[in-house]
Amino acid sequence: MxxxxxxxxxxxxxxxxxxxxxxxxxxxxxxxxxxxxxxPLKDLKKFTKRCDIGLIEGGCCNEENVHTLQxxxxxxxxxxxxxxxxxxxxxxxxxxxxxNSEDPLRECLEEAYMNSPSVYNATNDIPNDPALPLILDKxxxxxxxxKIDYQVPGCPPSGDTLWETLTALIKGVPADLPYGLIKxx
Amino acid sequence: xxxxxxxxxxxxxxxxxxxxxxVMDVADQAGIYIPRLCDVEGLEPQGSCRVCTVKVDGRPxxxxxxxxxxxxxxxxxxxxxxxxRRDLIKMLFQEGNHLCSICEASGRCELQAMAYRLGIMEPAxxxxxxxxxxxxxxxxxxxxxxNRCIRCGRCIRASQQxxxxxxxxxxxxxxxxxxxxxxxxxADTDVDVNDSAVAxxxxxxxxxxxxxxxxxxxxxxxxxxxxxxxxxxxxxxSGRGKE
Numbered sequence: 001m002x003x004x005x006x007x008x009x010x011x012x013x014x015x016x017x018x019x020x021x022x023x024x025x026x027x028x029x030x031x032x033x034x035x036x037x038x039x040p041l042k043d044l045k046k047f048t049k050r051c052d053i054g055l056i057e058g059g060c061c062n063e064e065n066v067h068t069l070q071x072x073x074x075x076x077x078x079x080x081x082x083x084x085x086x087x088x089x090x091x092x093x094x095x096x097x098x099x100n101s102e103d104p105l106r107e108c109l110e111e112a113y114m115n116s117p118s119v120y121n122a123t124n125d126i127p128n129d130p131a132l133p134l135i136l137d138k139x140x141x142x143x144x145x146x147k148i149d150y151q152v153p154g155c156p157p158s159g160d161t162l163w164e165t166l167t168a169l170i171k172g173v174p175a176d177l178p179y180g181l182i183k184x185x
Numbered sequence: 186x187x188x189x190x191x192x193x194x195x196x197x198x199x200x201x202x203x204x205x206x207x208v209m210d211v212a213d214q215a216g217i218y219i220p221r222l223c224d225v226e227g228l229e230p231q232g233s234c235r236v237c238t239v240k241v242d243g244r245p246x247x248x249x250x251x252x253x254x255x256x257x258x259x260x261x262x263x264x265x266x267x268x269x270r271r272d273l274i275k276m277l278f279q280e281g282n283h284l285c286s287i288c289e290a291s292g293r294c295e296l297q298a299m300a301y302r303l304g305i306m307e308p309a310x311x312x313x314x315x316x317x318x319x320x321x322x323x324x325x326x327x328x329x330x331x332n333r334c335i336r337c338g339r340c341i342r343a344s345q346q347x348x349x350x351x352x353x354x355x356x357x358x359x360x361x362x363x364x365x366x367x368x369x370x371x372a373d374t375d376v377d378v379n380d381s382a383v384a385x386x387x388x389x390x391x392x393x394x395x396x397x398x399x400x401x402x403x404x405x406x407x408x409x410x411x412x413x414x415x416x417x418x419x420x421x422x423s424g425r426g427k428e
Contacts, residue, residue: 081308084284084285084286087308087309088278088283088284088309088313089313090284090286091284091286091287093284093315094282094284096315097282097315097317098317100317141309141313143308143309144312148308149308150306150307150308151306151307151308151309152306153305153306155285155286175306177304177306179301179302179413180410180411182300182301182304182305182306183301184285184286184291184297184300184301185285185286185288185291185292185297185404
């Protein structure tokens, strides 16, 4: 039976997904033993079946991220936090540095949309369309929201690192990465 | 005066040293690497990071401050001690803001290199504290980002013992202990860019940063990109006995 893999990018930059594509032609070998379910690589936005492995890129910066992550936890046997953002928040977590302010969210949004030197915003509006997911009080890493089984460090993890991790997980064992493949940057 | 010769075992390997040396000194000479962060060649050891903890005759001790003695039995490399060291390294990561992706020290950072060497991959064991400590960019050539400080005290000791100054010092106790500067900010102190306290290799992490030379080493050629921390010591292994 082929293993089913689902992937998603939450508060990330899609770099980890690009890195997954860096396994190059090995993706053909991967598809012999696994198939993708919900993933942006196939533009499939809903789970069709329960999955064996869920790869999470990015942490949670808005409510939609939290719902998606919980859905992944509910539908995947093994959940893997991939990359610095999923593991510890990554660059988005730098916003937590202003959380000691009196009104941190306002300060954050005003900095992003009004006060930053490079911003041109003639109406001084902060986006507030009801379709936009609500921003969280701070950025949370994945293990603060759901139980995470494995993590693959890197920003992003290299294609080789992801390949080693995935092939090990498909065999049902944790990856034993050599020195050169464990990188935090 | 010639020091008395001593002989003892580290993980079953017989090593030779002389009275007055520490366990770490003798291990280094024999080419046996004991992981360490706060201890560095050329400074008095202070035994504060505890990463070099070994068992001496069954009792935990910091190898960098433990005097070597004839006939002692030192255990350095066991799953128990490695797991203990991993916990210490994880706590250091979780106490500060260690964003390796944007840190200029990445690739030459000893904290990061130690995590690589110990193979730290698993989910965070402790919550991240995410401290908000002010950045001191007052000095024209040196930047201090204390969010990355691990309070190893290497800059403090280098300033006192080599530069004969007191640019850096500890403030506070316990979890509030931090490194402060002798003045309102770094520009207000008598620090000089040629001081040992701010020299590359003194700060093991990315807290003391020289301005305008960031990211000058390409990825793949940085200090710990290809060889683990400690391999320069292990290359010189001369100890006899079983591996």
